[in-house]
Amino acid sequence: MDLSSQLLQLLFSGLTLGSIYSLIALALVTTFNITGVLNLAQGEFVALGALLAASLYTAGLPLAAAFLVSVALIAALGALVERAAIYPARESSALTLIIITVGLSISLRGLALLLWGTDPVSLPAFSSGGPLLVGGASVNLQTLWILGMAAVTMAVLNIFFELTYTGKAVRACVINRTAALLVGINPGAMSLMAFAGSGAIGAAAGIFITPVTLATYDMGFMLGVKGFVAAAIGGMHNIRGAVLGGFILGILEVYSAGLVSSGLKDAVALVVLLAMLMLRPEGLLAASGRKV
């Protein structure tokens, strides 16, 4: 394997990892922008969605049906969580709300442990066939599905925020909650929608990545952390930034592991995060100056 095909192979690997981080960062940033809550339980939505879909698939449902049912149920769970834990505390400080999401994260992980146990589960790849060979590097077909899903989700969110009435109402809540109330927008309803939506995005991401990464009850925490790092790199107020941050993180991790030393992988990611926070705390794409 020569250097150029090795670089290419690493790029594909980085894109796979990056698209996983991007999807989590995407959901994280969306909720954060709508509700002002940094939802640290976001990773658990990913884990629960993946585990639920795997169980449904094992129970005999076709893959597509398992996907839809799982996404719908996790969206409902997101809504339930918002009503039960976030809504009653909506007037409290941001810190309180974050602590509530930490509690939620622990509870949901405990629930997943009780329901699914500790063994990893898996789903079949969405399309059959071996990996594609591109310029001496091999690309797993599921990678293309994950990349496609990230692109579609990003496009849909963009259209929603820019072109629909509801999307604009959501943005109004972000900019000024009181003023939004005065013009007849219900911030409570928007918050409910945000949690249901991030539940759905999280579950969908979990299901797309499971054929590659396998699903365990405790996968959510690590993904949540990486998603948060990606969002911080890209800027917490910008979905495009979150996606970019995810890819930067994934590619950096892979190149440092593949070219320098496999021991350096996580260290490089953290150094970049620290450098970002010190040099450009508002995130890479914050220069555009507008939220979402």
Place this chain on the structure above:
Amino acid sequence: MKKKRILTGIITVIIAAGLLLSGCAGSKEATKTSAGKEPYKIGAVIDISGSSSSLGVPEKNTLQMLADKVNAAGGINGHPLVLTILDNKSDETEAVLAVKKLIDQEKVLAVLGCSASGTSMSMIDTVQKEKVPMISLAASSKIVEPVQERQWVFKTAQSDIVTINKLMSYLKEKGLTNVAFLYMNNAYGDGGRIAFTAAAQAGGVEIVAEEKFEATDKDMTPQLTRVKTSGAQAAVVWAIPPSASIITRNFKDLNMGIPLLHSHGVGNQNFIDLAQGAADGVILPIGKLIVADQIPDSDPQKKVLNTYIEEYSKKYNSPPNSFGGYAWDGFYLLVNALEKAGADRAAIRDVLEKTQGFSGVSGVFNMSASDHNGLNEDSMVMVQIENGKWKLLK
């Protein structure tokens, strides 16, 4: 008022979370027989949840099954057996807390566990200081060496060095002298790396690439591309699922074209299932349990293996694996010692150290003052995975 309600809400969430977690933290197996004799209390600290759970769950199942069996048969010399199993959540700190709890509060005579090398190592200081016999179920030879600092520690899983010698003779037999070594970055992987490096030097095998990965990593392609450029004739991986399954899939996707050898850490069906077809062709050294139907009747372990498989399958509706086997060996080594020594920690230790010719699931144990594992290469066989099944080589 509102503040108060919010506070109550938060507290409720935290308590609920705590309850959920503690609900699965431990289980007590305290079946008492009607005999009036003082019960023998023993403890186990097992990696039931967390990253090593694929090892810990079959071990917990085995221990519960055997404790029930011993008590149903009237206990040990008429003494009922009380077994307390605690979950260390695959965490070193939790393991130390659990073993202290077993010793201080439960006053156990001996401790079984842990499932993984890292968690086992973490308990050694405590049992050495408290002078409580401990039987680890993990692989690293550092758990029982140096023996003079591990007077109270024994273990049932074949040491890395036993496994690696078996693997090394296979590599040399096939003329594979340039190999790549990949390991997971924890005590298990590191123990394997140290033992493999030493054995390779002694045996004339050259390690042309050495790569590590984290237990939580989702893609090992970068490490494998480095192996691909290194000109290795074979790759040896020292890891447990799920990361061992993921690297096996990456290996197939990358069309590596060289033999893939694993450690005994992948010796369960879960590994094959999660690798989804990519495991075919994988070669590994492992205890005889997994190929019990293929070993000759003359083997001293055959009867033990068949009984264990039959009892476990009947109770849990799935065949046992080698990890459960480590628990089986640990349990019966301890029961034998309790039979001879009674409720005396020092006497139990002495009996354990003198164990000779004990046919267990993992091999025939011959312990001594200088060997607290007691297994040699004869306890292992080389197997290859074919069509999702384990097949004994030659």
